Amino acid sequence: MSETVSFGYEDIAPTEKTARVGQVFTSVARNYDRMNDAMSGGMHRLWKDRFVRRVKPRAGEFILDMAGGTGDIAFRMDAAAGGDAHITVADINPDMLGVGIDRAADRGIDGLVWTEANAETLQFEDKSFDAYTIAFGIRNVTDIPKALREAHRVLKRGGRFFCLEFSTTLWPGFGEVYDAYSHRLVPKIGGMIAGDEDSYRYLIESIRRFPDMPTFEAMIGDAGFVQTNVEPMLGGLVAIHSGWKI
Template sequence: MSETASFGYRDVEAAEKQGMVRAVFSNVASRYDLMNDAMSGGAHRLWKDQFVNRVKPHRDERILDMAGGTGDIAFRLHRHGAQVTVSDINPEMLAVGVERAKKKGLEGLIWSEQNAEELSFADRAFDAYTIAFGIRNVTHVDRALREAHRVLKFGGRFFCLEFSTTTWPGFSDVYDVYSHRLVPRLGKLLADDEDSYRYLVESIRRFPPMPAFERMIRDAGFVQTKVEPILGGLVAIHSGWKI
């Protein structure tokens, strides 16, 4: 039997998922940041600030920001003086990031179209690897994690910001109603794309819960792994070290 992968609530041929995800983000690239604000009430900005504070970027260290798309994490890392390579599988998302960087007058960022499962970078090339709200869209998450481990130097650190499943009683029910009923409607209203945002919501529900994803990070070779839940696990910061 052929291998399958989840695409929202559907199971599709694994070989097809990458193209389907790419189409989603091509559709939403120009409105991606607007929709993030609308869906989270602007809270995603605070989550990203907290994420970068945990990364503790240093001046002149090399950081790979995978699925970096429109540059939100990269710009924050860059402010600390880090040498940031922004990578994404989607050229439309990267184009939005490049344009945003120009408007902000930011120079020195490297923009690179990459597949998280098959990075073109050399072994032990980076001091840190970051990925925010992107790993759940990867077809083979285990391969992406192994690639993250490969390109990190010994002593390098891995940080992932991703949606998860909140454990707060009551809040999870409210969020389910909001995400399944209102987010697709917001997508239709603000981006004229209800289906793409329905997929984004469904992809969160299919992503492994926090303990399971932490085990995947350890299985990829990372040690001293840690999970920091936000809003009871609605969002979580995962981290690990390569030694």
């Protein structure tokens, strides 16, 4: 890993990024899902539904949902598998996990496993899971290549990797409009709803610093995955990345 990594538009020491990202998500945890609705006009729900349809969770499977703190993806996968998949929700941030555990209790969902974990140094055994999912979390990881290698390690042979993440739209004109909206308005919305402009300014900047679709697909391949694929939405504003372990 390089001597510095990006924290939004700043370049900082890797150890500093882990701590500062933790502070961001501790700050936004309780309003995270409300802000997702506000920032995307509710479209994040459709993106997540589509993502889970691609994952195709099945009864009896062991699935790791990384950076899944508030449970949005895990709840969908649990329903898709008829409540019969073995889903572990992992997140580095205990405050995000706390929100997810509360939401699960409110929904009467008691079959999920919740655990604090760092995507770069997972505590799980080799070949433990049939599928690994991560939605809107990989760009906040300090050492992304290391996290991808860990994803590969904990998957069984034939296991599948799915990542939902913001990217760079290729639609002419749309990117400029979205940039203006996200940089100017999203932090202000964060201030109104979550009382925290700075955290949402970082989250928007982190999207701009994240690798484009071909670059990130190549990183997934470098981690050992095969048959990698990218499915762009809104011209690539959001993308579903996938790969298989053989």
